[in-house]
Amino acid sequence: MRVIKFCSFIAVFGLCIVSAGCSQKFRYEKTDTITMDEAKSYTIDGPKSDQKLKVEVTSDEPVMVIVHLEGDKADVKGKIEPTKEGNCEVNIPAGKTFVIVVAGNKKATFTLKVNSV
Numbered sequence: 001m002r003v004i005k006f007c008s009f010i011a012v013f014g015l016c017i018v019s020a021g022c023s024q025k026f027r028y029e030k031t032d033t034i035t036m037d038e039a040k041s042y043t044i045d046g047p048k049s050d051q052k053l054k055v056e057v058t059s060d061e062p063v064m065v066i067v068h069l070e071g072d073k074a075d076v077k078g079k080i081e082p083t084k085e086g087n088c089e090v091n092i093p094a095g096k097t098f099v100i101v102v103a104g105n106k107k108a109t110f111t112l113k114v115n116s117v
Helices: 002-022
Strands: 027-034 039-044 051-069 076-092 098-103 108-116
Touching (some): 027 098, 076 098, 098 108
Antiparallel strands (some): 027 108, 039 098, 051 076, 051 098, 051 108
């Protein structure tokens, strides 16, 4: 009987450890300003596992946001058309560095947030 209880405990403990490692949340936040007709790029280390991320922007003037993997500008993972507030979801492979580009036609102060979905 003790052996069964001990094995059950080990199995539950093991599941807790495995599930804790799989649930790492990705978070990134940046507040910045761009000038008229400027674009800024933010290079971000990717998540430890494949993840779907939500990219959000809020701004006092319309800005456009583009997300792509580092070194592959042609493969756009997500895009937010010029807006004061918007979001998109992107799939980022494990360990892949990605780039978020924010651009606008007017001076704008914005907040960029990236979180696990």
